[in-house]
Amino acid sequence: MLVDRWRTALAASGRPVTVLVLLGILLAMVTVLFMTYDLKGSLDFALELRGRKVGGMLLVGFAVAYASVLLHTITNNRILTPSLMGFDALFVLIQTAAAFFFGTLAFLSLDVRLRFGIEVGIMLAFAAVLYRLLFGGENRDLFLLVLAGIITGTVFTSLTALIMRVLDPNEFMTLQDLLFANFSTVNRDLLLVSAAAVVAIVLATRPLLAQLDAVALGREHAINLGVDHRAVVRRCLAAIAVLVSVSTALVGPVAFLGLLVSNMAYQLTGTFRHRYTPAAAGMIAAIALIGGQFLLQEVFASVVRLSVIISFIGGIYFILLLLREAGR
Amino acid sequence: MIELRGVTKRYGPNTVVDGVSLTVPGGGVTALIGPNGAGKSTLLSMIGRLLPLDGGEIRVDGLDVSRTAGDVLARKLSILRQENQVAVRLTVKELVEFGRFPYSRGRLTTEDGRHVEEAIEFLELAEFAARPLNRLSGGQRQRAFIAMVLCQDTDYVLLDEPLNNLDMRHASQTMGLIRRFATELNKTIVIVLHDVNFASYHADRVVAMKDGSIVADGAPGEIITAPWMAEIFDLEVPVHSYADRPVAAYFAIG
Numbered sequence: 001m002l003v004d005r006w007r008t009a010l011a012a013s014g015r016p017v018t019v020l021v022l023l024g025i026l027l028a029m030v031t032v033l034f035m036t037y038d039l040k041g042s043l044d045f046a047l048e049l050r051g052r053k054v055g056g057m058l059l060v061g062f063a064v065a066y067a068s069v070l071l072h073t074i075t076n077n078r079i080l081t082p083s084l085m086g087f088d089a090l091f092v093l094i095q096t097a098a099a100f101f102f103g104t105l106a107f108l109s110l111d112v113r114l115r116f117g118i119e120v121g122i123m124l125a126f127a128a129v130l131y132r133l134l135f136g137g138e139n140r141d142l143f144l145l146v147l148a149g150i151i152t153g154t155v156f157t158s159l160t161a162l163i164m165r166v167l168d169p170n171e172f173m174t175l176q177d178l179l180f181a182n183f184s185t186v187n188r189d190l191l192l193v194s195a196a197a198v199v200a201i202v203l204a205t206r207p208l209l210a211q212l213d214a215v216a217l218g219r220e221h222a223i224n225l226g227v228d229h230r231a232v233v234r235r236c237l238a239a240i241a242v243l244v245s246v247s248t249a250l251v252g253p254v255a256f257l258g259l260l261v262s263n264m265a266y267q268l269t270g271t272f273r274h275r276y277t278p279a280a281a282g283m284i285a286a287i288a289l290i291g292g293q294f295l296l297q298e299v300f301a302s303v304v305r306l307s308v309i310i311s312f313i314g315g316i317y318f319i320l321l322l323l324r325e326a327g328r
Numbered sequence: 329m330i331e332l333r334g335v336t337k338r339y340g341p342n343t344v345v346d347g348v349s350l351t352v353p354g355g356g357v358t359a360l361i362g363p364n365g366a367g368k369s370t371l372l373s374m375i376g377r378l379l380p381l382d383g384g385e386i387r388v389d390g391l392d393v394s395r396t397a398g399d400v401l402a403r404k405l406s407i408l409r410q411e412n413q414v415a416v417r418l419t420v421k422e423l424v425e426f427g428r429f430p431y432s433r434g435r436l437t438t439e440d441g442r443h444v445e446e447a448i449e450f451l452e453l454a455e456f457a458a459r460p461l462n463r464l465s466g467g468q469r470q471r472a473f474i475a476m477v478l479c480q481d482t483d484y485v486l487l488d489e490p491l492n493n494l495d496m497r498h499a500s501q502t503m504g505l506i507r508r509f510a511t512e513l514n515k516t517i518v519i520v521l522h523d524v525n526f527a528s529y530h531a532d533r534v535v536a537m538k539d540g541s542i543v544a545d546g547a548p549g550e551i552i553t554a555p556w557m558a559e560i561f562d563l564e565v566p567v568h569s570y571a572d573r574p575v576a577a578y579f580a581i582g
Contacts, residue, residue: 223427
């Protein structure tokens with residue numbers, strides 16, 4: 001009885017806070033290590049370069065994690081990921097189509113901010129069309145939206161494959177390099193623009209966090225408790241579109257990262273409350289990215305891309321999650 | 329007072345609820361009965377603004393449910409549907425605390441805490457308070473959801489077949505509790521009931537629906553009669569009297 005009560009009290013407030021503090025300390029340690037390990041040559045240059053990488057990874061980690069948590073809550077489903085909804089595929093298609101029509105040289109010599117703006121713009125437009133189609137009428141079925149996302153994603157992938165077949169082999173090599181998430185070459189201006197976008201989204205969604213706790217109970221309970229369910233869902237979907245667009249356009253596709261870190265966050269904090277989960281998931285993502293990048297480049301001196309490893313581990317985790325859900 | 333005027337719901341060519349008008353004055357238990365597909369649950373969902381109306385209007389204490397802000401209505405009216413699966417892991421107490429959401433938006437005050445304690449006590453859930461919902465039996469879980477609705481402390485409570493999947497003991501206990509809501513706490517209850525005999529013993533008024541319309545409306549003694557049962561359910565049921573109430577003996581036929 002007493003133990004039970006104590007456990008509830010801990011689960012209700014103590015544990016998430018402890019986990020957040022520990023994650024914060026771990027994140028700070030990883031960041032300091034990444035910034036200062038084996039510094040050689042020009043200090044200013046090295047710190048600036050590493051700072052940009054860290055900034056990019058923090059931003060992408062948080063954006064992807066937040067988007068996943070929001071998607072999980074509004075769909076009441078923990079094994080969905082925003083990249084399942086076709087964003088990554090569209091990113092790849094944009095790059096491939098640009099390489100085909102204008103050549104990789106022209107594409108790469110374009111002003112990065114302009115390129116970034118175009119990419120985010122196209123992806124947001126895609127999200128808007130998708131949502132308008134499905135939420136314009138009385139139809140509020142989220143699973144239809146997810147399904148439509150998966151199908152359009154497949155269409156994008158097929159189109160990409162088609163274009164790649166007819167692409168010049170040299171162009172293809174350059175393109176392939178573009179298509180994997182890349183944390184080593186984050187543009188500073190892009191970083192600032194993306195940071196501004198992510199901060200704006202966080203501020204805009206802050207008032208929704210308490211209501212999202214109720215939304216997590218399901219649509220009918222949320223409405224009964226006085227939440228304007230439709231408005232909350234619509235705002236969350238817009239936020240997800242911006243977050244995923246920004247992170248994908250900034251460093252490329254990081255397919256399973258969001259799924260991985262959000263589920264780890266739920267498990268570690270032992271709660272679904274949005275006061276804690278987005279922050280926890282964001283920090284886990286940043287730790288995974290910064291720590292992983294550090295290990296790869298300093299310890300293993302490997303040429304393997306971090307995104308490849310994330311996809312690999314994330315894929316295995318996804319299968320485990322599916323099996324566990326099926327076993328219930 | 330709940331007022332329905334010409335309430336209509338269509339799914340494609342099918343009209344599920346067809347111009348229903350009904351007035352439920354404050355207080356007491358009003359039971360909605362009728363065959364499957366009569367539109368009872370749909371009607372209840374519309375009163376609880378879970379479904380939009382295709383025609384007509386619904387007012388609760390003068391507030392139009394399709395126009396009034398959600399949180400205002402949530403302090404006046406609560407609804408509990410029959411399937412109550414929650415995707416997240418919650419303890420009984422955490423679930424009951426959600427009943428205070430319309431008042432405190434997740435930051436519980438001491439007064440909220442008092443309501444939570446009372447609701448848990450009223451439904452005799454104290455020993456399960458710290459237990460996760462998925463580790464409760466169906467009856468206990470149902471009681472936890474009813475506790476949440478009680479905690480919401482609304483004048484009007486809409487319940488959609490709350491006795492579904494409950495065994496004899498839990499069904500009668502739960503119905504008794506719902507009756508006590510009305511009598512002791514002065515709530516207005518509108519409840520969809522499968523079993524007309526529960527309506528007979530616990531409702532003050534019985535409203536029967538068939539094919540999307542109200543076909544009978546009156547005291548249990550007036551509606552639960554052999555001719556009306558035949559009319560409403562298309563079934564010849566002998567109706568007996570037991571402890572001064574009519575009992576439809578539908579178990580014996582078929």
